[in-house]
Structures are given as structure tokens and as C-alpha cells.
Amino acid sequence: MKVELRDLEILAALAKHRHFTRAAEACGISQPALSSRIANLETVIGMALVRRGSRFGGFTEEGEILLKWARRILAENDAMLQEMTNARGVVAGRVVMGVIPTALGQATRLAAAVKRKHPRVVPEIRSASFAEIETGLGAGNFDLGLSYLEDRAATRFKALPLYRESYVLVLPVALGTPARGAITWREAADHPLALLTPNMKNRQIIDAAFREAGVMPRAVFETDDLSALFSYVADSDSATIAPANATDTRYFGPGFLTLPLVEPEIRRTVALLTPETGFEPPAVSATLRVASVLSASAS
Template identity: 35%
Template structure:
């Protein structure tokens, strides 16, 4: 067994296609199939359900896949740790961020890249539950998620600024003056919303219901980009983070503050406490701590 076999297994899981997995790993499909069969023979377990095409993993294959991810993360962490001991940081920092966060990762990543030009970055949009799960299983290095019910024995965190809300609209279709909008006035507008279950949506629902107001969205989606497209087309307006920079995406978008509008919980930058902990995560966490402490 070697690291490459585990990489092949993970690539197959991520692409769900033998040919695409082989292309991602820069090998031929017969080579990929042969190496995976060698792994099955060594473990004496069937890992992959094969037909004319990929049909998923067997139950033992799913368990081996979870171990493969852990082993590969540890291998990458070892390489990064060795580089850190030599005074350099290399490898890929894996950062998960909840949808519609007011956290802009770009300044932090730019600072890191300027200091450590061999670093690479992988950003994922995930739910709070997914972020904590993947931090715990070492599939993420850092997460930006809500701090409510965070287990401080398992995770370190840096609290971020309060998330305020505003109304995102296309000024070619709507105009609202200069004053903050009331929640009552929003009930008269065609609103686009993220689907139920997302934390940001829960905060919106709470602000309406706590005022005895009924929310009837014109459109609901679980994809932020579709919501932005609907706003840009003038089909609806959308409640978004006020400090998320969304209004700068095009010259036509505007963000109008909403009075007394905050999310139910604060966001935080989160890193797991248990070893092995990524040297990349520690460097990023420490740099951001300095950035928010500097006036």
C-alpha cells in the first residue's frame, strides 16, 4: 500500500467516474483500475462496486475511504510540518465557510500568500455541522462558522465582528432612499431567500416572526449564486450580510441597511485543538489573531 493508492481512491470518490479520476491523477484509466485492485487484494476486501461504470463503494470501501482521507491528511500535514520546521510553509490550506458569511477571507489569504508564496488554498461553502465534522476528522484545517453550541474543549475560536443585515437590490429596478429599512417595509417587497435550515435564513425568520410579521418569499434556493442572479435581474431583493461586499460584484447592486438586524449568533474562525494539528492552520489562525488585534 502506498499514498498514491489512497489518492486514487479519494479521487474516485470525488469524481464518481473512473476516467475522470484517472485524469485528475494524471494516469491512464487501466492503471487506476489496476492500482485499486491491488489495494483490494492487499486489504482482502472489495472496495468498489463495478459495472459498466462506477457504481459506488462497498460498505467496507466506505470505511476504508474514511481512513484514506485521515491518512492522506496526516501525510500532507507531515509534509507541511517538516517545511515549517525548515522555516517555510507549503501545502494547501483547507478553509470551510458557512454561506452568506460576512467574513472576507481574501485579505487573510493574500497576507499568507505574500509571506509563504508556496502555499495554496482550498475554499468550501459548507453548513455549520459539516464544518465542525470536517474539522474534527481533519478534512478541514480551519472553519468560519457560528459559535453557538461550540465545544470549546475540542475547538479554539476567534470571534468575528457581528453580522449585520442589509437589503441587496438592483438600483435599476428599486430605490429606497438613505434611511435604514424597517422589517415591516420588507414584507411589501418580492424577496428571495435561502432555503430553510441555513443559519442565516433562521436569523431572518426570527427577525420577522419576533415582530409578528409573515414572510412569504417570492423565490427560495439553496444556491447563493442563483439568488444573486435573481437580484441582479430585478426579479427580487434579498436580505444579505451588510458587510459582505456583495454590492461590489456589479455596478448595479446596492445594499441598504435594515434597522435592528443581526444574526442570532456570532461567527468565529475555528480550529480544532487535538493533534495532529496543521502547521498551516496554526499559521493562519495566528496571523488572523494579529490582524484583528492591530488597530
């Protein structure tokens, strides 16, 4: 029995896209050719791997087992090629990072620093929720995750803490200027707030802070995109709550205030997470080294 690497790539693409046509496009082949390769693979294995119907129906139990090994083999193949390139003194390869929306600014700065240090490394940033990053790291879809360091994540992944996230209220001056340079969560709840959607970890942190203060926010607009959130606030009579280091002042003019939130003061650790796979591609190792230097210089 011989399984070709190309068949494993096709299987992994189908798992990623969950759609025959999109998986075929990602692999650079036609949809009939993809279906034929999978059927031939099933013949070689002697087992059904994919549940078929009018559309992709998922993998069989045997298919899930093969998919797990396919991801491991493909990752090790990439690591081998990267290490061979690295042996010539050049670090190369693609590093896919799943990043929570509030850390996208930090991720792009890290990517730029990696590119300056290692021109042949190709950083790829994908915005994802906290849950999607955990799943993606476990499934091999992400090489690294830039996310909150929760207890569960700390036990499942290696973690490099990067910074501590604190929170501010961004509001138009027209909504009122407090006498002091900070605002309580209870006071913030009186303002019309544009917030990230409830499925986002940042929103869950914010809601927990309001509950601790004994109030609940009044959301007038919700989105899972931080840029859309800031754009809406800039063009409306509403406020928002965001991490202090993610508040991009380019979206706001002189008519806005940024006030630290207190009572309670909330701080959450954001870290670079790495799967515990037993091996680490050189491009990933290089990215972690650069991140460590950036973290040390910022502290």
C-alpha cells in the same frame, strides 16, 4: 501486507469525487488503471472495499474503515512534509478552506493576508453550505471552515471567532424610503425579496428572524450564490437581505438603499473552525495566526 501511499491517495480521491472517471482524472491516471489499483489493494487487504455496479456504489464497511485511516495517514504525511519545510524557516503547503457564501469576502482577505506573510502557502477557498463544511471538516476534505459558530460546531471543532454578523435590507429607492435610518423585519416582509435558497444557513437565520417578527418573506428569486443574488437585485425591482459586511456595494448604484434590520436585531458569530485531529500542519497554524491578528485588528 503492505499498503502503498499512492493507493490511499486513490481511495481518498474516489471518496471525494464519488465517480471512478473523475477520481482517475484527479489522480492523473486512466480509469482502468484506477480500478486495477483498487482491485490490487483489495487483494492485498483480503477484503472488498468498494461496492461496484454500473457506477460507483460507495464503500463497504471495511472500505470505510480503511478510508478513515487513509485520510489520517495522508494528512499526517502532508503535515510531516510541511513541518520539514518549516524547519528551514519557510512555511509552505496548501490550506483548503470551506467557506459559507456570505463569508467569501472575509475568506479572500484572509487568504491574501496569509499569502503576503507566507508566500509558499497556497490558500484554496471552496464555497460550501454550513452542513457541507461540518461534513467536510469531519471527513478531512477541509483543513479549515469559515462558518457560523453553532453550539454543535463549538463542541466538535476548535473555533477562532472572527466577527459578528448583522443584517441589512438592500432595496431600490423606487420601492420606498423609510422615514428613519432602519427598517423592521415586519416591514421588510412587504417587499419582493431575492434570497439565498432554504438549504443555506443564512436563509434559515433570515426565516427565523421573520418568524420572530410574526411574518414570512415573499421570495421572488432564490439562489445559493451570493454574487448571483446581488446581480439579480441590481437588475430587478426586488430587494434582498444580506450580512452587512458581505454587502458588496460594487453591485449596486446610487439608486439603492442599505438599511439595518431591527425588531429583532440579529447577530451571529462567524468563526474559523479547525478539526480536533491532535495535530496541526504548519500552514494551517500559520493561517490561524494571521486570522487571529486580523480579528484583533478588526475588533
